[in-house]
Amino acid sequence: MIGLSPAMTQLKKEIEIVAGSDLNVLIGGETGTGKELVAKAIHQGSPRAVNPLVYLNCAALPESVRRASCWSCKRGFYRGYQ
Numbered sequence: 543m544i545g546l547s548p549a550m551t552q553l554k555k556e557i558e559i560v561a562g563s564d565l566n567v568l569i570g571g572e573t574g575t576g577k578e579l580v581a582k583a584i585h586q587g588s589p590r591a592v593n594p595l596v597y598l599n600c601a602a603l604p605e606s607v608r609r610a611s612c613w614s615c616k617r618g619f620y621r622g623y624q
Contacts, residue, residue, distance in 0.1 A: 543576075543583060553580070561587030568600070 543554065560567055561584045569577045578597070585595040 543579060557583045558587060560584050 543550070545551075557580060567581070567584060569580055571577050581597065582595065585591055
């Protein structure tokens with residue numbers, strides 16, 4: 543990722559912070575804004591970089607499955623979640 547604008551500088555700082563954490567990450571944005579590049583940068587800068595990067599297109603999932611998949615819900619927590 544290249545760029546020296548304040549927005550890019552801030553993005554790079556945030557990528558570094560997130561990459562150092564042990565958290566799942568949800569990246570949102572319009573088509574063509576570089577979500578995949580951000581995901582790859584986070585993954586490459588993390589201790590998990592030795593493992594494959596897994597993408598999940600949340601927009602393609604029904605809402606009940608989306609909530610359960612992204613937020614590690616237990617069975618019965620959301621109506622319709624099996």
